[in-house]
Amino acid sequence: MQKLRQKVILGHLALLAGGALVGSLYDQVLIGLLVAALLGLGWHVRQLLRFEQALRDRHFGSLRYGDGIWSQLYSRFNYQRSQSKQYKKSYRQLLKEVRKSTNAMPDGGIILNRDFEIVLCNKAAQRLAGFRRHQDRGHRVDNILRDPAFGNYLNAGVFDKGIEIRSPTREGGWLLCRIVPYGADQLLLLIQDITERRRLAAMRRDFVANASHELRSPLTVVSGYLDTLAEEEDIPAHWQKPLMQMKTQASRMNKIVAELLELSRLEGAGAAPTDEIVDICGLLAAAKKSLAGRNDIPKIDIQCNSRAQLHGSTAEIESVIVNLMSNAIRHTPVEGQVTMTWASDRDGANLSVTDTGIGIEPEHIPRLTERFFRVDPGRSRDDGGVGLGLAIVKHVLERHEAKLQIESVPGSGSRFACHFPPGRIVAAEPVPIAGSSSI
Amino acid sequence: MEAGDITDHISRRFNKDLEDLRSAVLTMGGLVETQLSKAIAAIVKGDSALGLEVANDDYKVNALEVNIDEECSRILATRAPAAGDLRLIVAIIKTITDLERIGDEAEKIGFLASQLAVMDRPSDSYRELKNLGNHVLQMLHDTMNAFARLDVKASIAVVREDEEVDAEYDAINRQGITFMMEDPQNIKRVMNVTWVARALERIGDHSKNICEYVIYMVEGRNVRHTDIIKSAIHSSD
Known part of the structure; x- marks a missing residue:
């Protein structure tokens, strides 16, 4: 580098010195210098123009040869050009691989900008949702x-969950669409074919519903005869106990079948109605009253801290209250206490049932709402529980867009809280009681 | 420089207004598509609750029509659009009218579905209505796609598709007449089926209209009441 610089400077000085020397022969040193400088300048301008011409015509072959510093310049330029060409080639290769792999993906993937306009989409998106890869670029995704x-x-802009929609390209098909934000303001829309999954879920639901329904008629006959038999007076004494047990079990089976049917009904239904108004405090009081006079249960306390009411199904919310209450009572000793609270604030309203019972180990909490899940498999169901109560609670709450939150400390008690969103809440103003309006 | 920035800004706002308007029409189209597909499902499955749901949801379509109509008037009044922009607005005003009527037809089908559900069902669960319904639904879907993509070719295809729908409608009518002659007890049911088929056929016509507006919007040609096949050849010259 240093050497080149010296060489260039020396060369230019030598040119000027030569000019001065020739000028001095004619006693015109200045003119000689000037002529030499002009010659040098002219040469450089010529090279510069050639360079520009070659770039403009993209005729890089002519840049191979040059003189002086220009040859250095050309070779450096050519070197960098071939280098970048190589990079470009490898990037192109990489891009091709990426595109190939995204096209091989079984799920649809669409890149959106922050205005939900399509930037890129893969082949699966074309197949599943009818997007056109080239034509739809720049269109808003919800236009297609x-x-x-x-x-x-x-x-809504809340992308923590996906959404299930009907397939626009396949009759009876279903798609799960999910938006994943990434980068600064890019969004990735993932589309998955869930037709089969939904079909299986529907099959399972239908099976449970049909089986429960079919079990109902034989059960009615069995429990009917058992009732008659139990009332018979001349039954031998050693048959009394088995008969009573059969009766208890038959009524338990009836309860299981009824709850299974209720569950499958809840699963098949959409959102709960919004035209019915539920008076939670009234339901709480009624639930407490239904247990009045029993002295084998813990004390029940009701705290009605809000006059807010709820849009939803009264019968379903009542079953939530009854289920949570009977669970609390079953797992709390007689000297304990069960508190049912209704409270509301700006974020919605909470219905909670707190007990001072045996509590639940933390590892069991996530599984509590599963059907027939038992914390202690060794414990029999003599306490009257069927094992479907919390599953029903969960489905009812889902239908009301509510969430069930379970907190528990083993040995000192549990709290089951149902949180209802503001959209389901009727403001705390007193609501005219249906039927009492003047019209 | 500053002045240039402002004009740019205004036209960008204008562009956004137009784009939002177009999206609103497509949202309305999506709602109408869903209504129609639910109405057809209600017929095929004999689901009276679903049918009534469709009938009760029609107000959503009407509300969208009113909103879009007002927005169109606002843009016409404040922006005084010209050329392509004007054609877009004019086409949108007409499109939403047809979409609203499709919504009304879907409402009618939903209501009829709830009535048909309580009558005796034929063994084929209204297969011919299902076929016609799916055909029309596909037509409406293609129409809205053509509107979204400003796709003249697809629009012409839909306009031609309408002839098929008309032929299917005729076939259903003829079949219905046979049923009624066989047994007068069928009359009530077949009358309802005819009304549904008629509503579906009308939806096909409305879809065709919308496609004609798309062609008008893109090419500035009015192809209504003309032989579309001839004009298609003309446009390819």
């Missing part, structure tokens, strides 16, 4: 995928 539910999902 027009299901109203999907539009609401996009506009």
Whole structure:
């Protein structure tokens, strides 16, 4: 580098010195210098123009040869050019691989910008949801995928869960759409075919519903005869106990079948109605009253801290209260206490049932709402529980867009809280009681 | 420089207004598509609750129509659009009218479905209505896609598809007449089936209209009441 610089400077000085020397022969040193400088300048300008011409015509072959510093410049330029060409080639290769792999993906993937406009989409998106890879670039995604539910999902801007919509390309098909934000303001829309999954779930639901329904008639006959037999007076004494047990078990089976049917009904139904108003405090009081006079249960306390009411199904909310209450009572000793609270604030309202019972080990809490789940498999169901109560609670709450939160400390008690969103709450103003209006 | 920035800004706002308007029409289209597909499902499955749901949800379609109509008037009044922009607005005003009517037809089908559900069902669960319904639904879907993509070719395809729908409608009518002659007890049911088929056929016509507006919007040609096949050849010259 240093050497080149010296060489260039020396060369230019030598040119000027030569000019001065020739000028001095004619006693015109200045003119000689000037002529030499002009010659040097002219040469450089020529090279510069050639360089520019070669770049403009993209005729890089002519840049191979040059003189003086220009040859250095050209070779450096050519070197970098071939280097970048190579990079470009490897990037292109990489891009091709990436595109190949995204196209091989079984799930649809669409890259969106922050205005939900399509930037890129893969082949599966084309197959599953009818996008066109080239034509749809720049279009808003909800202009092509027009299901109203999907539009609401996009506009709500809460992407922690996906949404299930009907497939626009396949009759009876279902898609799970999920938005994953990434980078600064890019979004990735993932589309998954869940037709089979939904079909299996529906099959399971139908099976449970049909089986429960079919079990109902024989059970009615069995328990009917058992009732008659139990009332018979001349039954031998040694048959009394087995008969009583059969009666108890038959009524338990009836209860299981009824709850299974209720569960499958809840699973198949959509959102709970919003035109019915539920008076939670009234339901709490009624639930307490239904146990009045029993002295084998803990003390029940009701705290009604809010006059807010709820949009939903009275019968279903009542079953939530009864289930949570009977669970609390069963797992709390007689000297303990069960507190049922209704409270509301700006974020919605809470219905909670707190007991001072035996509590639940933390590892069991996530599984509590499973059907027939038992914390202690060794414990029999003599206490009257069927094992479907919390599953029903969970489904009812889902239908009311509510969440069930379970907190528990083993040995000192548990708290089951149902949180209802503000959209389901009727403001605390007194609501006219249905039927008493003047019209 | 500053002035240039402002004009740019205004036109960008304008662009966004137009784009939002177009999206609103497509949202309405999506709602109408869902209504129609639910109405057809209600017929095929004999689900009276679903049918009534469709009938009760029609107000959503109407509300969207009113909103979009107002927005169109606002843009016409404040922006005085010209050329392509004007055609877009005009086409949108017409499109939403047809979409609203499709919504009304879907409402009618939903209501009829709830009535048909309580009558004796034929062994084929209204297969011919299902076929016609799916055909029309596909047509409406293609129409809205053509609107979204401003796709003239697809629009022409839909307009031609309408002839098929008309033929299917005729076939259902003829079949219905046979049923009624066989047994007068069928009359009530077949009358309802005819109303449903008629509503579906009308939806096909409305879809065709919307496609014609798309062609008008993109090419500035009015192809209504003309032989579309001839004009398609003309446009490819």
